[in-house]
Amino acid sequence: MVRLSNCIAALINVVIILIAVVLIGTSMVFYKGHGSATECERFLQKPLLAIGIFLFVLSILGLGGATCRFQWMLWIHLFVMFLLIIVLTAFTVFVIVVTNSGVGRAVSGRGFKEYRLGDYNDWLQKNVINDDNWIQIRSCLIDTRACRHLQVPVSGQTLQQFININLTPVESGCCKPPIYCELDFKNATFWTMPKTGPAVPDEDCVTWNNDPKKLCFDCKSCKAGVLSGIKKEWKIIAIINSCFIGFVIIFYSIGCCALRANRVGRYHKYRP
Template identity: 50%
Template sequence: MFRLSNNLIGILNFLTFVLSIPILAVGIWLAHNGSTDCEKFLDKPFIILGAFLMLVSLAGLIGACCRVTWLLWIYLFVMFILIVLVFCFTIFAFVVTNKGAGDALSGKGYKEYRLGNYSNWLQKRVTNTKNWNKIKSCLIDSEACQQINGGQNETLEEFYKESLTPIQSGCCKPLDTCGFTYENATVWTGSTNSTEPDCNLWSNDQKVLCYNCSTCKAGVLQTIKGDWKKAAIVNIIFLIFLIIVYSVGCCAFRNNREDNAYPRKRSHHW
């Protein structure tokens, strides 16, 4: 009879193998059918993640259920590296997202965000032209600016009461200090005497708006900051799960070694 730890590792890795199939399929579909840069940007991560889960789960499944000790050793080694990486990423996520916050505006329901308030590492990710073009493509595809509640029909007073997301605040409108005249949520007219570079980058073209502004990049970083903090909490739970699986895997590995050694002991006795 298989021992409990071998059965548990086998079941867990079978479920992981089944999960890897749709992940890999999505990556392959995006690679061949992705119509935008945003979609194509996601294909490689999906393919790599799907292939990784498939190979590791197969190693764990065969190693535990067929008692192939060397495969189970590889599985445990990869799991150990994964635990270390998840732990390091969790610490890193807390460190790089420690800085940065929005500036509250008097009488406004939204905040404005400044790029210089965030960590240098995050700033470098969005100031890289190649990276930003991909991010900008995703922002335009998401139509975040068109999703502002009042849209074309709200007054300036109603707009000021809007609870805009960091991306909507940074990418969909000019800075308040620019002094533009409000027409609707994404159309602002007039000239500015401001020395703020972002004011000169504003455009009423719905595919341009303030997507090239530093405030837009800051809005993206504020969103990433919130997402990463949530991800770090999830990572802690995932890390605990990985450690439990790793411990069970070590028991299965020990079982394999004992089972493989037993026939030799019996043969030597006879």
């Protein structure tokens, strides 16, 4: 039993070390390719590196404690694991709270929803899509060509045909002006301002630009569309986090067994 708990702990730590190496390697690829890397890749580089280093150091401590029976390593390893359980649980609860509001507004006769920034949690607005972050998010949308499906012209397409298309939140918010502006439709990503001006005095109506690199990327509706996508992704993260917390708790328990096994082993070793 003593060896079993140590072997299981060592095996899990080896697997985590391999995962950490992959994360660190991936972040280095993004860093070395900074000249050709997209803004999305550069945005991911630092978090991947931080997570990779954290997992690597944590697993080295666990591996040293399990295989070499260094008690101080196991104590540090288990203490960090305990803090990790608390942080992950708090983060999961937080994600559920901040993503509890905000939905797209369905309009009769349209195949897509439209999104309003004011419908989303204030924390998300102030911290996720603030001016500094939006510069990177906007560049990411352009780099990944978020509107590429709509930029392929459809011969003879009418406004009625267009509004029956099923659009993603980003396509609805960033790749076209809000329909309530009632701009003149030419094609999916080309709209002109009527001589009488927009139908409503909305900032997004005058922000729209037919330049493929501008479109509605600076519109509030675009930020709302991005938040809609983030909300869905964060809910998935909350579910994954819940499963991961269960894994960490099991791993923590195995570590506790290894710590106890080391104590028993040392006791029998020095017992006269």
